[in-house]
Amino acid sequence: MQRHPGLVLSFIILVAILAAFFIFPQNFGLRNSPWRLGLDLVGGSHLIYKIDLTKVPSGDQNSVLNGLRDVIEKRVNLFGVSEPQVFLSRSADGDNLIVELAGIKDIKDAIKTIGETPLLEFKEVQGNGSSTEFITPLFTVNGAQVTLTGRHIKSAQLNFDNTTSKPEVAISFNDEGAGFFEKMTADNVGKPIAIFLDNNLIEAPVVQQKISGGQAVITGSFTLKEAKAMVERFNAGALPAPITLINQQTISATLGTNSLEKALLAGTIGTLLVMIFMVVYYRFFGVFAVAALIIYILLTLGIFKLFSVTMTLAGLAGFILTIGMAVDANILIFERIKEERKKGLAFSSSINEGFKRAWSSIRDSNISTIITAVILYFFTSSFVKGFALTLLIGVLVSMFSAITTTRLLLKAFIKDKPVSKT
Amino acid sequence: MNIIGKKTLFLSIAGILVALSIFLIFVFGFEEAIDFKGGTLWQFQIPQENPSVETVSQFLKSDIKEIGETVINYDLTHDTFLVRLRTTTEDEHQKLQTVIKTKFPSFEELSFQSIGPSIGANLRKNAVKAIIFAIIFVSLYISFAFRKVSRPITSWKYGVVTMISLLHDIVIPAGLIAVLGHYLGVEIDSNFIVALLVIMGFSVHDTIVVFDRIRENLSLDRGKTEFGTVINNSINQTMARSINTSLTLIIVLLAMFFLGPINLKYFTLTLLVGVSMGVYSSIFVASPLLLVWHNLTRK
Numbered sequence: 001m002q003r004h005p006g007l008v009l010s011f012i013i014l015v016a017i018l019a020a021f022f023i024f025p026q027n028f029g030l031r032n033s034p035w036r037l038g039l040d041l042v043g044g045s046h047l048i049y050k051i052d053l054t055k056v057p058s059g060d061q062n063s064v065l066n067g068l069r070d071v072i073e074k075r076v077n078l079f080g081v082s083e084p085q086v087f088l089s090r091s092a093d094g095d096n097l098i099v100e101l102a103g104i105k106d107i108k109d110a111i112k113t114i115g116e117t118p119l120l121e122f123k124e125v126q127g128n129g130s131s132t133e134f135i136t137p138l139f140t141v142n143g144a145q146v147t148l149t150g151r152h153i154k155s156a157q158l159n160f161d162n163t164t165s166k167p168e169v170a171i172s173f174n175d176e177g178a179g180f181f182e183k184m185t186a187d188n189v190g191k192p193i194a195i196f197l198d199n200n201l202i203e204a205p206v207v208q209q210k211i212s213g214g215q216a217v218i219t220g221s222f223t224l225k226e227a228k229a230m231v232e233r234f235n236a237g238a239l240p241a242p243i244t245l246i247n248q249q250t251i252s253a254t255l256g257t258n259s260l261e262k263a264l265l266a267g268t269i270g271t272l273l274v275m276i277f278m279v280v281y282y283r284f285f286g287v288f289a290v291a292a293l294i295i296y297i298l299l300t301l302g303i304f305k306l307f308s309v310t311m312t313l314a315g316l317a318g319f320i321l322t323i324g325m326a327v328d329a330n331i332l333i334f335e336r337i338k339e340e341r342k343k344g345l346a347f348s349s350s351i352n353e354g355f356k357r358a359w360s361s362i363r364d365s366n367i368s369t370i371i372t373a374v375i376l377y378f379f380t381s382s383f384v385k386g387f388a389l390t391l392l393i394g395v396l397v398s399m400f401s402a403i404t405t406t407r408l409l410l411k412a413f414i415k416d417k418p419v420s421k422t
Numbered sequence: 423m424n425i426i427g428k429k430t431l432f433l434s435i436a437g438i439l440v441a442l443s444i445f446l447i448f449v450f451g452f453e454e455a456i457d458f459k460g461g462t463l464w465q466f467q468i469p470q471e472n473p474s475v476e477t478v479s480q481f482l483k484s485d486i487k488e489i490g491e492t493v494i495n496y497d498l499t500h501d502t503f504l505v506r507l508r509t510t511t512e513d514e515h516q517k518l519q520t521v522i523k524t525k526f527p528s529f530e531e532l533s534f535q536s537i538g539p540s541i542g543a544n545l546r547k548n549a550v551k552a553i554i555f556a557i558i559f560v561s562l563y564i565s566f567a568f569r570k571v572s573r574p575i576t577s578w579k580y581g582v583v584t585m586i587s588l589l590h591d592i593v594i595p596a597g598l599i600a601v602l603g604h605y606l607g608v609e610i611d612s613n614f615i616v617a618l619l620v621i622m623g624f625s626v627h628d629t630i631v632v633f634d635r636i637r638e639n640l641s642l643d644r645g646k647t648e649f650g651t652v653i654n655n656s657i658n659q660t661m662a663r664s665i666n667t668s669l670t671l672i673i674v675l676l677a678m679f680f681l682g683p684i685n686l687k688y689f690t691l692t693l694l695v696g697v698s699m700g701v702y703s704s705i706f707v708a709s710p711l712l713l714v715w716h717n718l719t720r721k
Contacts, residue, residue, distance in 0.1 A: 270677030324674035372623030
């Protein structure tokens, strides 16, 4: 790097240009890969459900949670929302399920459907020529007709066959369920029984013989992963883990777009003003700071897009703030160079000294911002995490751009020829 | 500029501002947003009928009694109503919408946020933790960064002085928000906590620049000059860059305040005040405090 400043600089500029193509492909007639924008910028709903696990035995909790997530994700996918997000989050006061739906207009149906308890059903299969019919058998208990559902299942477990060590799924029914299942298997020996969760067929094992005692084992040629997913779905449909909506945030697309436009406008104007300030105050050096700032912005946006960082309003604000901070290192360096020049050092050696002596304060001050960004990331809700992340990435890239880019620019363009005035 | 000579004046100004802010926070307290206390924040427009706040307020009181107490604000610049009410279920939300739509057909919902109280309590606890951790870790880092400086005062004192100026930088904007909360209903939410943390992370930059110069001058000087003079020289040598580094951030913040999204207005204001206080504290508080401490221990 010391010997080939021009080469390294060309490389950085090349990467920045590539980043520009990557960030704004539509301006160059290329295919646009979309930004990941947060709900507060595109509109949508952010729902937090509290999962009540009090009735679930502690050993089954993880399985139930994953199964529940799986079930809710399947339901959410039915709304045709682009990239719905469903994830579990564990906080001090319990387990939460977070659902993010972007751009949905009528949230009412979504909320209603998500809140329903998963329905696990057992059905008989009747082949009718080429078509297959599923029939729910009815059992009579105390004169009332009931069906065999998830509430008759105590739990499901992943087991391994003793001899072949293939994965298998063991289901245990409660007393009532055991009776129903015994009758159902007796009627269907040699035929499959279809198991539905939320009207999705999850498995149709063939009955080998009548099963009494309420312990059923499903074997087959499935992988460990498939067997595990099946257990989770059974548990989600069987064990009662009711969810309640404790936090909802719905933002209309109008408001989201408005926020996005205003943030972009403020960011652009702010950046231009910073650039003007740098050129007016530091003249010749300021131009290099502006070039370094442009490279900084391109590289950072490129990283955000490359790693699909979700840009929320807070995240965007964090990035805009880093623009104001990114030139700080340049200011420290330029002031130091000015001082060294006053001491009578030659131009190129004053630049070297300036960088060397400004480094310790640049390092120390950026580390303090990194410390706060990391604390923010670990101590706050998901909305703030976006801010912390963009701030952190911004500070790291700005350190690089100030130290490396500006230095290379100065080295490449300044020779020890008499320069009239800076 | 003889800053050290007038240090009593500058430190008094800072002390009075901090004391006043703490007093105001104590008297007024903070208006907590629904992220902390739970509840519902509902934002909507009624562009056609354009009823007055009283009309809407009266209507909600008479037609949707069961929803309880509501507080309505009207944002003139954006023609939006902001309604605050207790935590509501989705069914109640739907009912509210239907009832209002029947009365005012052009009703359009902009945002609806309902938070249960348990989340808020948790968030509040974490916010306090985050602020305490930030103060401690930044100060510890400063003590570490200046570990090679032991004369005339030890490095951990740099850390403690940093801690004091960090508190100065966040207490003053917090006091302002408490006043705004009392008179204009400005609330503190998680963004406010974020702003305080950013202020801490950033305003320490300038302090570091001055301390760094003191560190350098001390090692060049080898104890010939008096500590007060070294500090005063260091402040003066770095003053332009202390101001300029913050000024670029202030420029960006001003753009955000005047042009940026309405939701970030008070977030930006908190930052603006905090960062400006950070400039003051790095020049007029932190370094003079070093000398005050030094003089105290020498006696």
